[in-house]
Amino acid sequence: MDSDIKRLSRRYPQLLLPIQTGARQTEKYKDAVLGGQIPDTAPDFACPKDIALSSYDTPAGRAEILYLGDRGDFVHAYRALGYRCEPAEIPDSVGAAAIRGLINWEKIHNHRDAYLAAGGEDWSGEFNRFTSDKKNYLDSLILLSGGDYSNVPAEEVGLDAAAWREKSLTIRKYHELTHFVCRGLYPDDIDALRDEVIADAIGLVAAFGRYDTRLTRRFLGTEGGVFRAGGRLSHYVKEDELDAAVTRVNAMIDETAAKIEKALPESGGDLFALLLRIFP
Numbered sequence: 001m002d003s004d005i006k007r008l009s010r011r012y013p014q015l016l017l018p019i020q021t022g023a024r025q026t027e028k029y030k031d032a033v034l035g036g037q038i039p040d041t042a043p044d045f046a047c048p049k050d051i052a053l054s055s056y057d058t059p060a061g062r063a064e065i066l067y068l069g070d071r072g073d074f075v076h077a078y079r080a081l082g083y084r085c086e087p088a089e090i091p092d093s094v095g096a097a098a099i100r101g102l103i104n105w106e107k108i109h110n111h112r113d114a115y116l117a118a119g120g121e122d123w124s125g126e127f128n129r130f131t132s133d134k135k136n137y138l139d140s141l142i143l144l145s146g147g148d149y150s151n152v153p154a155e156e157v158g159l160d161a162a163a164w165r166e167k168s169l170t171i172r173k174y175h176e177l178t179h180f181v182c183r184g185l186y187p188d189d190i191d192a193l194r195d196e197v198i199a200d201a202i203g204l205v206a207a208f209g210r211y212d213t214r215l216t217r218r219f220l221g222t223e224g225g226v227f228r229a230g231g232r233l234s235h236y237v238k239e240d241e242l243d244a245a246v247t248r249v250n251a252m253i254d255e256t257a258a259k260i261e262k263a264l265p266e267s268g269g270d271l272f273a274l275l276l277r278i279f280p
Contacts, residue, residue, distance in 0.1 A: 004053045005043055008066070011106040011139070013038045015080050023085035033084075036105035045073045050146070056177060059272050060184025063177055065142045067169075074145035081141065093232050095145040096172045098179055102139040111136070142176045144169065149203075150219040150232055157215065171203035178202045178275055189280055192236045193245060196220065197252045201260060202275050211260045213253050222246045222253075 009016050013032035016039045023029050031037040045051065050069030055062050068074040075090045082088075082099045108130070115126050130136050148154065149171045154164035178199040182189070200216045217223040221231010227242040237245045256278060263277035 004051050004066075005045060005048050007106070008053065009038055009043070010109070011104045012081060012102060013105065014085055015077065016041050016043050017080065017085050018044060019076060019079045019085050019087050021087060029085055033103060036103075036108060044076055046070050047073055058177060058181050058184075059276065060181045063142060063180045064139070065144055065173065065176070067144045067146070069146035071145055071147055074143060078143055081143070091235070092147075093151040093230065094235070095147050095149060095151075095168070096176050097143045098140065098176055098183075099143065100138075100140045102141055104137050104139045107137045107139075140180070142173075142180065144172050144176065151230070152215075152218055156218065167207040170207040171200070173203070174206040174271060175199040175203040181272060181275060182279060185276075186279070191280075193233075193249055194252055194280065196232070196236060197249060197256055198275070198279055201256050201278070202271055205260065205264070205274065206271055210264075211257055213257050216253050217250065220249055222249050225250065 005015070013036060014029060017023065017029060017032060018041065028039060032039055045068075047068075047070040051073060052067045053064065054067070055064045066077065068077055074095070078090055078097050078099075079085060079088055081102060082097055108127070111130055112123055112127070115123060120126055146165060146169060148164060149168035154161045157164050157167075159167065176199070179195065182195060182198075197216065197220075200219055201211050204210070204212050204215060214223070219231070220233045221228040222233060225246060227233060227246050233242065233245055233249060259278040260274070263274055267274035267277060
């Protein structure tokens with residue numbers, strides 16, 4: 001088993017469980033998630049060598065990112081961690097996810113070992129004290145896949161397949177880091193459509209050094225002023241609200257472009273400084 005998978009299974013044992021309907025109600029799931037027991041099942045990952053865990057320092061603290069190059073591995077991890085091992089549908093246009101509130105059993109076990117090594121004798125009481133503060137053991141984790149961003153093919157971007165996959169990963173990474181920073185610094189200021197526009201903008205600047213409004217509209221499905229089936233906009237609003245949302249999103253894209261044109265030179269190439277200048 002790959003070293004990152006080993007480490008991850010110590011944190012989140014449910015990664016080793018099969019994905020199946022009703023999984024969350026099984027004793028194995030409860031033992032893994034609520035008891036920290038590592039299942040004796042083999043990991044269901046096709047390309048464990050193409051899985052990597054990394055971290056990034058941001059204005060909102062350190063963000064951890066799990067990259068899964070194989071699409072099937074990304075879907076498995078997203079279902080295991082974000083949908084309690086249930087076979088939820090993951091649209092092809094979804095290539096990243098931020099999951100919050102994950103119980104990190106490695107943190108709990110490391111604290112137990114240190115407590116007992118120091119002569120502690122009441123682990124049950126110490127466990128209750130330690131877990132009374134959610135910051136001690138709950139994680140946020142960003143999942144990234146390795147496919148084309150928003151399921152847009154390379155020929156529509158004007159790049160070869162390999163170059164577009166590389167750019168896609170950069171866009172995806174900084175899109176999710178943008179959400180991480182905004183949720184951390186402005187937890188009560190949430191606007192799904194605005195936040196998607198800004199996150200795409202930061203991702204595009206990270207990948208290309210500039211903000212391409214045409215690509216943002218292509219990603220969201222708002223090009224031409226009408227919604228295009230398959231665009232990500234349908235993930236954030238109801239079907240009968242799409243027409244109004246297209247108009248609003250396109251206006252926000254233009255507004256964001258104007259903000260970036262002014263703020264990009266001032267940011268000195270620091271993407272997080274740029275973000276804080278254009279948000280909200």
